[in-house]
Amino acid sequence: MAGMRRYLASRIIQTIITLFAILTITFFLFEALPARPDDLLSQSPLIKPSQKEYLRELYGFDRPVEERYFIFLKNMLTFDFGYSISFGRPVMDLLQERIPRTLLLFGLATIIAYVVGATVGTLIAWRRGGVTDGTTVVASLVFYNMPSFWLGLILLFLFAFILGWFPLAGYADPTSDYYAIHPALDVAWHLFLPLITLVLLTLAGTVLLMRTSMLDVIGENYILTAIAKGLKERTVMFKHAARNASLPLITSFVIAIAFSIGGAVVLEQVFSYPGIGFLYITALFQLDFPVALATLYIISLFVLIGNLGADILYGYLDPRIRVEATG
C-alpha cells in the first residue's frame, strides 16, 4: 500500500496548506473590515481617550499587522480563542456549547440524506421511466434549486405557525411538555424542522447523483451477468449495482460538505437554532472578532476534516485515485 501512503501524505499536506490559506484569508478579510470592536465601544461619549487607548491595547490593535497575524495563527492553532466581547464569556465555553448542536443537526442530516438518498436513487434508477421515477426526479430537481432559507421558512410557516406542531425557534425549551417527559425529546422536537429542511435539500442532490450513477452501472455487463445467474433482484440491485454506483456519492460528499455547512449556517439563522453558524453571523454583525474568528476557524476545520476523511475513504475504495493523485 505504498501508493496509499503517498496518497494519504499528499492529502494531509494539501489539507494543512488549505488550512493556512483559510486562516490567512480570514485574517486579512477581518483586517479589511471597515470597523473594529474597539471602534464600537469607543463610540460612547462616556469612554475617555485613555480608555480608548486601553481598549485598543486590550484587543491587541496597538501592535503591527504582521505581529498580530502570527499571534492569530498561534492562537488558532493552539485553540486559544480568548474572551468574547459581546458575551463576556470565554469563546471556548461558547464553542463547547454550540458545536455539539451544529454537529447534531448537520451530522444527522448528512447521514439521513445520504442513506435515504442512496436507497431512493437506487430504487428509482432500477425502475426508471416509471411514475415514481419521474415524480422523484422532478421533486429532487425542484428541491435542489430551492433557496435553503426559503424552504426552511415554508416548513416553519406550515408546521410551526399554521399547524403549531413544532416550535418556531430555539434549541430547547425547559417549559415545554416534551421537556417534562424527557429533555432529549424536547431537543428532538426543536431539531425536527431544521433537520428535515437540511435533509430535503441534501437529499435532492444525492438522489439525482445516485440515480445517474446507478444508470451508468446498470448498463454494465456484470449486472446483466448477475441477473442471468438468477440472483435475486434485491441482491443485484443493492449488492452489485448500488455498491459500485455509490462511489461518486463519496466524491460529491467532498464538495457537498462545504455547501452543506453553509446551508446549516443559513438554516440556523432561519430557525434561530443557536448553533455555531448562528453564533458566527451574530458575532460578525456585532463585530465580536474573537468569536467570529473562532467560529469561522472551527467551521473550516470541520469542512477540511470532512474532506480529508472523504478523500481517504475514496482512495481506499478506488485504487485508481491513488495513482492519479501521486502520478
Place this chain on the structure above:
Amino acid sequence: MSFVDSLKIVLRRNWKRLNQTWKLYKRSKIGLIGLAIMLGFVVVAVFAPIIAPYDPQFAAPNEDVFVADLSTQALNATGTGIPIDPRNETWHDPVPKWTPPPESNLVSILAYSSQGHAIRYVVDFVSIESGSALGIEVTLDTAFLIPQNTSFMKYVYFRSEYYMTVSDSTYWELTYDDLTPRREVNIGFAPIYLSNLWWIPRSTEVVQDEIVCFAMANETTLFMTAKAHPGIGEFNERFFVSSKQVSVPDVNLTDLKIIGDPIIILDANFDNDTLLIVPTDKALLAYKIDISIRTGGLLPGLVDDVTIGNLFWYVDYQAIGDTLGTTINPVEKHTIAVENPGPRKPESKDRIALASNPGGNEAGNLFSFWTANGTFNWWTTVTVPEMRSASVEGVHASDRRGFLVTAWQSPQGLVAGIEGDTGRISGNLTYYSLVEGKIVSVPQFVSGNRRYILSTDQDKVYMLRENVKSDIVFSIEKGILVPVVYVGNIMTQHQIAGNYYSIITREPALFIQSLTGAYIAPLPPGVGNSGNVYILGTDVFGHDIFTQLVYGTQNELAVGLTAAFIAVGIGTLIGLMAGYFGGIVDSILMRFTDIFLTLPILVIALLLASVLGPSLFNLIIVISVFSWAGIARVIRAQTLTLKERDFIKAAKVSGAGHRQIMFRHLAPNVLPLTFLYMAYTISGAIITEAILSFLGMGDPTAITWGMMLQYLRISGHTLDAPWWFLPPGIAITLLSLSFYLIGRAFDEVVNPRLRAR
C-alpha cells in the same frame, strides 16, 4: 467587412453544428421545459416596464395602506359638566401655546380658547374642559412652539419620546414623564421664524440613525438643533447645536433679512445633500446641512455631528429679475415651498417654488429653482379664466406632487394646483377653485380623507377634493377664528392613533372630525381604496409585489449571467493553462483550485461581502470568486485529453505559439463544456445572491428577489404574509431550475454517454 457580415459567416460555418446540437438538445424534455421557463423570464425582464403595472419605486398611497374610520363629534353634545357655548369663545389654533403641566400628555390637547377652555381629545374621546381642570395654564403670552402639520413619523417621534419647544431665547427639550428639561440651550436670540421638526431618515443606505432636526431663525441668524437617536451599538444619543449668520460672501448682497421660515429639504435621494433653504428679502439661500457619518462596516453608520454647513447656492432675486425683465418681491409669509418629487424617483428633482409680487404690478408671479444648484427653472403668472391678475399670497408644497398656490383678487380667493415641471396650472387649467374671500389658513391635505381643507376671512371653511375642486363648504359665524388644522396622522409602529382636524361652524356648532385607523400594509392581493389593483398584494412599504417581482427579474438575470460569466471565464482560463502547460504550472494552479474547492464558501462569502459592502456589483464579485474552482477542474481534465489529440500536435508542429494553441485550438473545443458549466453556475449564482441578500448582505438600492425576502424577514411579517413570502421564492426556484435543466439537457448533448438512457 462589417460585424454583421462576419457574424453571418461564422453562423453559416457553424450552422450545421448548431443545428445538430439543437436536434440533440430537443430530445431532452426537461431541457425544453428549462429553456421555456428561462425564455419566459427573459421576456419578463425585457418587457418589465410594459408588464409591470407600476414603477419600480411605486409605493401604495396612504389611502390604501391606512384604513381610516371617520367620525364626527359635536363638542357641545359631550357631557363635560362645563356649561359653555363654543360659539361665544374665541378659539385659537389647536396645538396651543401653553405651559405643560407635570402630568400632561401633549396629544390630549387640541385647541384652546382665550376664555380658558381647551378642547381635549384622548385618541377617540373628545371633550371640552376648562384649562384649570386639566392643570393647564392657558395663556397667550407663553411662547411655546409645538409642532404643527407634522407628518405622522415626525409626530410619533415627538410623542413617544420628548418634544422640543422654544421660549424667547431658550430652546427646551422635554419629556412627557418628567418636565424637567432634558436639555435647555440658550440660543442667543428670540426666533421669529420656526420651521417644523424634521425627522431626517438615514441619509445614506448605511446610516441607521434617525436625526431629529429643528431649524429656526430671527431676522439675521439661523439656528439649528439636531439630535441623533441611539443607533445600534450606540449607547448615548447625541445632541448637536449649530448657528450661522446669513450672508452671501463676496457678492453685492448685504444686510440680508430673513423673511420666512427656514425649510429643510431631505435630499438624500437626489444628491445626498440635506439642505436648509432660507428665504431672505434679497435672495433665496441654500445652506448644506452637514451630517458627518462614521461608517462602521458591518454596523450601520453613526452620526457624529450635524451642523449648518456652507452656503451651497443662492438665488439673487435682483439678478434673475433683471434677466427676466421683472422684479422679484417675495411675499411676506410662506413664500417658498418644496415640491416632493415622490419616493425614490431618481429622475425627478426637488423644486423650490417662490411666490412673488412684482412691485406695483397686480399680477403675482411664481418662480422655481432646482434644489441641486439653485438653477432657475420656470416662472409663471398665475391666471385662470376668471382671474387675470391675481396677487399671489403663498405657495405651498402639495401632497399630490407639485404646488398649491393661493392667490387673491378682490373679492375672491384662488387655490390652484401647479405642475412642478412646467409651472402651469395642472390638468388643462381645470385644477383650481375660486373661493369667497381671502384664504387665511394654509390648505391642509388630509390624506385619510383625500381632501384639502382651508378657511377664508369670509367666515367659510372649504373642503376641496384632492383635485382642488370645491366640495363642501361650511359657513361659520362672523368673528370666530377658524382653527382649521390638520394635526396629522399620529402613528405608533403600525397604528394610527388619530388623525384630527377641527372645524368650528354654525351647524353643527362645533365639531371635531377624527380619523382612527391602522396601517395595514403588507396588503393582501386585491384592490386598494385608491382603486389600485395589487395582483400579488404589497409588501410592508406598500410596494406592489408583482411589480417588484417583474423588475427583480432584470437584476436576477444580470447577477446570474455576469457572475457566471466571470466565474466561467476564470475557471476556463485556469483550467486551460493548467491542462496545457502541465508540470509545475498545473500543480500550482490545481492546488490553488483545491483550496477554493474546500473553502466553506458561504461562510467566507459573508465575510467578503461585508468587507466589500452592500452593492450588486460586489455581490457579483463575491459569487464569481467562489464559483470558478469546479469549472477549472473540469476544463483542465478536458484539456488534458485534447492535448494528446492529433490536431493539437499538428498545430504545434506547424509552429503555433502557446497562446495560439490555447485560444485558437483548445478553447473552441472546451467551449461546449464552458457553456454547460455556465448554465449550472448561473443557477447557483441566483441562489447564492438570494442567500446573501437574505442574510443582510444584499444591495438595498436594487430590487432583487433575495432583497424582497430580506425585507420580509426584517419587517417581521415572515409568517403572516404568504402573498409576499411565496412569489420571490417560487421565482428564485424556477429561474434557478430553468438554468439547471438547461445545463442537464446540454450535458446530454456534450456527454453522449448520458444520452443512451
